[in-house]
């Protein structure tokens with residue numbers, strides 16, 4: 001599942017390829033991907049131009065003339081850039097054809113991804129966007145903010161780090177890595193966390209996400225950005241998917257457990273798990 005660093009990589013790659021291209025035609029093959037009324041969607045997209053691509057948390061935000069196209073890739077959503085005369089593949093659900101006869105194709109084997117069109121002034125009224133917390137790379141993320149969000153919650157830290165309304169953009173991979181880097185127990189409840197642990201989580205989030213973006217994200221399992229970019233952060237993973245291997249710091253064997261249904265990887269010594 002693409003997290004902040006992978007979505008950022010998709011954004012940077014697409015930006016180099018599609019900006020200022022004019023959309024000649026939109027072909028909707030699997031309409032459920034689109035939350036907006038289909039006639040309106042087609043009407044707005046036809047003749048429009050992608051002027052910029054922004055990102056809020058895990059959302060890609062394509063800037064059009066008067067609208068934003070909001071895209072969430074969820075589990076397996078990907079964009080492919082192809083020539084328009086290439087055969088349409090099974091999992092290509094939405095095709096934007098540009099006037100230069102190239103396509104941007106949305107491909108999603110699981111069909112969980114979603115797109116919506118909003119007027120520019122309504123971007124922050126969109127449900128998913130409105131609720132986003134602060135990003136790890138945003139200087140506004142402070143230890144006091146985190147402490148305030150965690151302090152009353154009887155919820156494990158691993159689950160709290162996945163809560164997009166607190167820190168925006170972390171998913172299962174980076175939440176594990178952040179907790180290891182910060183030496184925080186993933187099972188510890190929010191209400192038991194200290195201000196100094198919040199300071200460590202803040203620094204660890206920023207450090208790990210900046211490094212992951214620099215490395216083009218993490219390519220594991222089936223997720224690749226599809227745009228010819230293979231992430232390199234997997235070689236820096238300390239705990240995620242590393243069960244059975246020795247901790248890079250203390251050599252204790254990395255363990256795997258479920259926290260609220262999500263696989264969680266940790267070093268019981270470094271992260272003080274009793």
Ligand SMILES: [Zn+2]
Pocket residue numbers: 247248249250251252267268269270271
């Ligand atoms: Zn360790």
